[in-house]
Amino acid sequence: MNRASDGVRILPYSRVVAQDELKLALELNHVMPSIGGVLMAGPRGTAKSTLVRAFALMAHGELPVTLPINATDDRVLGGWDLDALMRGETRPQPGLLEDAAERGMLYVDEVNLLDDHLVDIILDVVSTGVLSVQREGLATGKYLSFGLVGTMNPEEGGLRPQLLDRFGLMVTAEQLDAGDRHRLLRTVLDFEKELHRSNSPWLAEAEREDLAHRERLADARRRVLDVDVPDSILELCAAAAVRTEAVGQRGEIVAMLAARAYAALAGADRVEPAHLLRVLPLALRHRRPETDHGGTFDWGAEDRGRIEDLFPEG
Numbered sequence: 067m068n069r070a071s072d073g074v075r076i077l078p079y080s081r082v083v084a085q086d087e088l089k090l091a092l093e094l095n096h097v098m099p100s101i102g103g104v105l106m107a108g109p110r111g112t113a114k115s116t117l118v119r120a121f122a123l124m125a126h127g128e129l130p131v132t133l134p135i136n137a138t139d140d141r142v143l144g145g146w147d148l149d150a151l152m153r154g155e156t157r158p159q160p161g162l163l164e165d166a167a168e169r170g171m172l173y174v175d176e177v178n179l180l181d182d183h184l185v186d187i188i189l190d191v192v193s194t195g196v197l198s199v200q201r202e203g204l205a206t207g208k209y210l211s212f213g214l215v216g217t218m219n220p221e222e223g224g225l226r227p228q229l230l231d232r233f234g235l236m237v238t239a240e241q242l243d244a245g246d247r248h249r250l251l252r253t254v255l256d257f258e259k260e261l262h263r264s265n266s267p268w269l270a271e272a273e274r275e276d277l278a279h280r281e282r283l284a285d286a287r288r289r290v291l292d293v294d295v296p297d298s299i300l301e302l303c304a305a306a307a308v309r310t311e312a313v314g315q316r317g318e319i320v321a322m323l324a325a326r327a328y329a330a331l332a333g334a335d336r337v338e339p340a341h342l343l344r345v346l347p348l349a350l351r352h353r354r355p356e357t358d359h360g361g362t363f364d365w366g367a368e369d370r371g372r373i374e375d376l377f378p379e380g
Contacts, residue, residue: 077257078272079124082117083250091237092121097286098327101234103192103214108239114217118173124276126170133174166212177216178223189232234320236352238363286330293329294336309372312353321349343377
């Protein structure tokens with residue numbers, strides 16, 4: 067499962083050390099695609115790219131389609147096959163978004179350095195599920211569905227608030243403590259050694275765990291719409307959005323979708339307050355007023371204090 071089509075080996079998803087918040091966001095978005103994508107923020111070297119590729123292999127069996135920073139409209143949306151045009155033929159050429167729909171995921175590394183126009187187009191397709199191209203004699207309309215993951219290093223610049231809001235969930239990479247750094251070093255060394263073994267028990271076990279995780283995600287995805295959402299949970303979600311001064315209404319909508327996905331992953335038949343509390347930071351952290359003015363994305367004690375009385379057992 068962890069062998070890409072081009073033979074490149076990626077660390078199995080089950081062996082990625084720590085980064086539980088990043089993993090949770092990816093899994094929630096996979097179970098409930100209408101969440102609208104995941105934005106991962108963090109400094110360089112925090113395994114964001116490794117995790118995204120490992121997740122794609124685990125969940126879809128293929129590496130994600132990766133969007134280059136210098137991508138053009140034609141490359142993203144599709145256009146005419148130039149070789150065919152030179153022969154006098156008109157043949158549409160699929161773009162990266164259609165490729166992503168086939169593979170299951172689109173990965174945009176350093177999304178904050180990509181042209182805002184392209185980011186807006188991609189987010190619009192994820193939101194509507196429709197790719198509409200009408201230019202240069204080419205008019206097409208297609209239904210597309212794929213998971214979107216963007217990563218960014220805030221030290222290299224941010225995204226406009228309007229684009230931030232379009233990403234369903236946002237999560238920040240954690241800084242590892244000494245214990246996790248030790249585990250990471252051991253894992254990397256073991257992985258490098260096991261790659262050269264023809265029959266590695268270490269890799270075989272990791273792939274079995276990845277397969278079990280894939281089946282768990284598929285099961286949650288099948289049953290997520292059957293998970294009951296009591297009106298009391300909706301009221302709680304709305305109150306939390308008010309308390310945190312979330313800008314607009316997308317935050318509480320995404321929080322509710324994410325809570326339902328989390329309940330499905332937990333094997334629950336209905337959403338409970340604990341499910342909602344767990345996903346609120348992912349849905350609301352980038353929709354607070356301070357993020358519009360370059361504020362931090364951290365979800366700290368002050369944020370938790372605003373809603374703690376709503377979740378007395380949390």
